[in-house]
Each structure stands twice: as C-alpha cells, then as structure tokens.
Amino acid sequence: METKPNIRQLSREELGKYLTAAGEKPFRAGQVYDWLWLHHAGSFEEMSNLSKTLRERLSADFSLPALRVDATQHSADGTIKSRFRLPDGHLVEGVLIPTATRQTACVSSQVGCSLSCRFCATGFMDRKRNLSFDEIVDEVALINRQSQETFGKKLTNIVYMGMGEPLLNYRQVMRSIERITSPEGMAMSPRRITVSTAGVAKMIRQLGDDKVRFNLALSLHAANDKKRSEIMPVNDNNNLKALTEALNYFYRETRNDITFEYILFRNFNDTLKDADELIRLYRQVPVKVVNLIEYNPVDHTPFAKPDEAQVTAFMQYLEKHRVNARIRHSRGKDIDAACGQLANK
Known part of the structure; x- marks a missing residue:
C-alpha cells in the first residue's frame, strides 16, 4: 500500500x-x-x-499524522504526565511541570533509549526509533494546551530531558527547536529551551559549530571516569576529558548556559571526596549552575537516595568552595514522572 x-x-x-x-x-x-x-x-x-x-x-x-494523548496522570504536586501515542502505535511520555514562576514541558526525543544508563528507567527499554521533528513539536503543543486548560498559562520553558538521547537524534531535534522558536510557530525564545545530553562529545561540538542559541545540560552524575563508566556506558567513548574539551568549545562558539546535572546516589557519589572531584571539574568548564538532584527509585536498579544530612553536607561543601549549586527536588514522583522514571508504565 x-x-x-x-x-x-x-x-x-x-x-x-x-x-x-x-x-x-x-x-x-x-x-x-x-x-x-x-x-x-x-x-x-x-x-x-x-x-x-x-x-x-x-x-x-497527504497524510497528517498527529500525536494523540493516550493517558494522563496527575500528581499531588500539580505535575501532569502524559503518554502519547505516535501514528505508528509506539508510545512516549512527556511531562508538564508547573511552579509558581514557570510552566515547563519535559519532552522525549526517542522511543526508548540506546544508552542504558543504569539508574534510568528509559535505559532499560530498547531504542525503537527516533521521533521526527513534527512529533516532537506535537508533544510540546499538546503539553502547552494542557497547561492553558489546567492552569490558564502558556508554557514558559521546554527541556529535552524525557525519553531518549537528543543528540543521537540531532537533525530532528534541531528542526523541532527551529519550529518551536519560529515566529510562524510558537515563537518561544531559544534561551528558554534546554537540551540535556548524557555526553556525546562529537555532537556537543556540532552544537557549537551550528551556533545554536539554546542552553545545554550535561547529565554528569559522577566526576571521575571509573564511576561514570560504571553507571553510564556512554562514558567509555566520551570520557570526562573529551566532554570538558567539547563543552568549552560549545561555550566559546555560543556563549550559552551550561548546567551540570548530578543525581546523588547513596554510598556511590555522595561523599566529600566525590564533591572534591565535582569541584575540580566545575572549575574546568564555564558552568552556570550545578543541579543536585534527588534520586527517584526505579525498578531493577541497585541505587538508593542518600539521607537528608548527607545531601546537606554535600551541598554545603560545594557552597563553601564557591560552586553555584542548588538542590532540585523532583516533582511528579507519585506518578513516575520524575527524573529518570519515564518508562511507559
């Protein structure tokens, strides 16, 4: 046919x-x-x-294959998770995160993921395929509609932090951002868009070459190669030296904000020695902020959340050494919508 x-x-x-x-x-x-x-x-x-x-x-x-909302879950904190059905029947998830000052859409760029990070629910799924740019734009449009219907507010921010590795779907992610920021589309400022990567050095350099105008977040989670490779296999071919050089190149070419995302795991990366390694890395890259993220439980993983005292000690140690850090309390945990939990349950 x-x-x-x-x-x-x-x-x-x-x-x-x-x-x-x-x-x-x-x-x-x-x-x-x-x-x-x-x-x-x-x-x-x-x-x-x-x-x-x-x-x-x-x-x-012509065909007009549009995404459909397949199911939604509402968290006690106001977060809304949606499961979207793609025209070919595949499913992806997206999240609306409302706060007092922002309405943020967290969108997926792939069905599943090929990077197999050991702490992430999506990492246990096979990568089925990349999303096309119009499917990503659909996610944003549907979450924007939800935001307006539920809260009477349009989206203010978009983060490519859902299912998949955005930089392994480079062309379609770039085209989706082009559409979202176009005056003929949603006309959103690229400064309100953040693309998160597990660390694909070659593609971070490509972002620099393309002079992109959006922000970049690196999912770091460990500041030495041995530990990082243990939880993130992508580090085997994209070690911290390669990433540091790529991030500096990205910043030189674009002057855009860079964020480090650092999930704290109990008895793995939460000691003051780990904090020292993070400080050393922080000083090698023009990082705007380090987000310390509380770990959200995921089935089949050996990880646990540190106790509050340990998190506070880690945070205070960073502050003492003049690291611009903040603790990010995850939202939507009660509906598996928090960082690392998206898995089409």
Whole structure:
C-alpha cells in the first residue's frame, strides 16, 4: 500500500508550489501553514477557513499524522504526565511541570533509549526509533494546551530531558527547536529551551559549530571516569576529558548556559571526596549552575537516595568552595514522572 507524504514535512515554499499547481490563490499556503504550525491541527477537517473541496484534496494527497494523548496522570504536586501515542502505535511520555514562576514541558526525543544508563528507567527499554521533528513539536503543543486548560498559562520553558538521547537524534531535534522558536510557530525564545545530553562529545561540538542559541545540560552524575563508566556506558567513548574539551568549545562558539546535572546516589557519589572531584571539574568548564538532584527509585536498579544530612553536607561543601549549586527536588514522583522514571508504565 502506498503511503501518502506527511504534509508537515513540506516547507512553506513547497506548500505554496503545490497549492498554486492545484489552482489555489497564493494566500492559501499561509492559511494551511498556520493550521499546521500555529493552531497544530490534528486533521484536515479542522481547517475550517478552507473550502471543503480543498480539504478533501489535501486529505487525498497527504497524510497528517498527529500525536494523540493516550493517558494522563496527575500528581499531588500539580505535575501532569502524559503518554502519547505516535501514528505508528509506539508510545512516549512527556511531562508538564508547573511552579509558581514557570510552566515547563519535559519532552522525549526517542522511543526508548540506546544508552542504558543504569539508574534510568528509559535505559532499560530498547531504542525503537527516533521521533521526527513534527512529533516532537506535537508533544510540546499538546503539553502547552494542557497547561492553558489546567492552569490558564502558556508554557514558559521546554527541556529535552524525557525519553531518549537528543543528540543521537540531532537533525530532528534541531528542526523541532527551529519550529518551536519560529515566529510562524510558537515563537518561544531559544534561551528558554534546554537540551540535556548524557555526553556525546562529537555532537556537543556540532552544537557549537551550528551556533545554536539554546542552553545545554550535561547529565554528569559522577566526576571521575571509573564511576561514570560504571553507571553510564556512554562514558567509555566520551570520557570526562573529551566532554570538558567539547563543552568549552560549545561555550566559546555560543556563549550559552551550561548546567551540570548530578543525581546523588547513596554510598556511590555522595561523599566529600566525590564533591572534591565535582569541584575540580566545575572549575574546568564555564558552568552556570550545578543541579543536585534527588534520586527517584526505579525498578531493577541497585541505587538508593542518600539521607537528608548527607545531601546537606554535600551541598554545603560545594557552597563553601564557591560552586553555584542548588538542590532540585523532583516533582511528579507519585506518578513516575520524575527524573529518570519515564518508562511507559
């Protein structure tokens, strides 16, 4: 069976050429484009200012494969986790994290993940496929709609911290950000977007070469190679020296914010010796802030959360050595929506 081309893969110019050839006036291209990227129409039928004939023609010539919300869970702290069904039946999760000052969408870039980080629920899933740019934009649009319906507020921030490694789906992630920041789309400032990576040095350098305008977060979680490789196999080919050089290159080329994400695991990376190693690394990279993240329990992992006294001691030691650090209390734990917990349960 022949599959129809996805209309959202067309540029505005390509759409214009198609419509002109179909005998339509030039302004129709703008109308269709707005339906696709401003109103995020889920079907041609929704495009109410187009004639029935044109809607039928578009439907005959193109597909409009949109994400659907398959299930939602509401946390006691206001966090909303959504499971999205992709047009081919695969599932991914996204999270809306509301605070007093922000409405943040946490989005996925892959179905599953190939990096197998030992503390992350997604890491126990196989990577099925990459998301296309329009599927990622759909996630953001649907979470933005949730935010407006539930809290009466639009999204203020987006983090690519859901399922998958964004830099291993480089082209589609970049295209999704292009669309989200476009004046013809959601017009969000790239400064309000953060892409999180487990540390793919070559692609961090590529971000620098591409002069991107969004922020970067490195999932660090251990500041020596032996420990990091133990929990993050990606470190075997992307060690801390390679990452330090790549991050410095990224900063020189873009001047964008860099964050270190550091989950504290009991009796693994939570001693003052670990803090010393983190301080040494912090001084080698222009890091804006170190986020200390509380560990969220995940099935099949040997890790546990340190007690509060240990976390406080670690934090105070960093502050004493003039490290700009903050403790991030995870949200949505009661619905498996917190950092490291996304697994399509």
